[in-house]
Amino acid sequence: MNFLVALHSWLRWILLILLLASIVKSLSGFSGKKALSAGDKKLWLFTMISAHTTLLIGLILLFVGKFGIINGTPEGVSVMKDPFYRFYWVEHPVMMIIAIALITVGRGQAKKSISDYAKYKKAFWFFLIALVVILAAIPWPSRPGIGRALIPGM
Numbered sequence: 001m002n003f004l005v006a007l008h009s010w011l012r013w014i015l016l017i018l019l020l021a022s023i024v025k026s027l028s029g030f031s032g033k034k035a036l037s038a039g040d041k042k043l044w045l046f047t048m049i050s051a052h053t054t055l056l057i058g059l060i061l062l063f064v065g066k067f068g069i070i071n072g073t074p075e076g077v078s079v080m081k082d083p084f085y086r087f088y089w090v091e092h093p094v095m096m097i098i099a100i101a102l103i104t105v106g107r108g109q110a111k112k113s114i115s116d117y118a119k120y121k122k123a124f125w126f127f128l129i130a131l132v133v134i135l136a137a138i139p140w141p142s143r144p145g146i147g148r149a150l151i152p153g154m
Contacts, residue, residue, distance in 0.1 A: 006152035009148065009151075011050065011053060011057065012138065015054050019047055019127060022123070023131060025040050025043055033116075033117055044110055045107060051099070058096060073085055099137070102129055106130065
């Protein structure tokens with residue numbers, strides 16, 4: 001399971017880089033009134049695939065990881081009253097599912113029969129909101145009781 005935790009953490013960085021690139025490309029696309037390129041569609045697709053892969057690994061960890069739901073909570077611990085379990089069992093998964101839904105909808109703009117300007121603009125907003133949600137849901141090292149290392153194993 002330590003491998004999955006490390007993989008999940010490394011994929012976070014790949015996803016953040018791809019999401020930032022998608023935001024920059026969509027912003028330049030609608031501000032420059034560009035035509036939607038095949039490269040932009042591929043970038044959005046890889047961003048979505050990275051998000052879904054990270055989510056899948058996260059869900060495996062949520063259910064069968066070291067502190068997974070299958071293992072239960074320690075006796076006398078209430079999930080909603082314990083900051084650790086509330087974050088990892090409720091807040092983090094729910095916020096990440098919302099963010100990944102936003103990324104998926106943002107990527108779906110490329111398939112719509114609307115102007116390229118509208119595709120870029122809508123994708124930009126979906127990706128930007130997803131980024132904000134993801135940044136709020138990451139267990140940053142400075143968060144007491146739930147923080148994780150920025151780089152796995154360090």
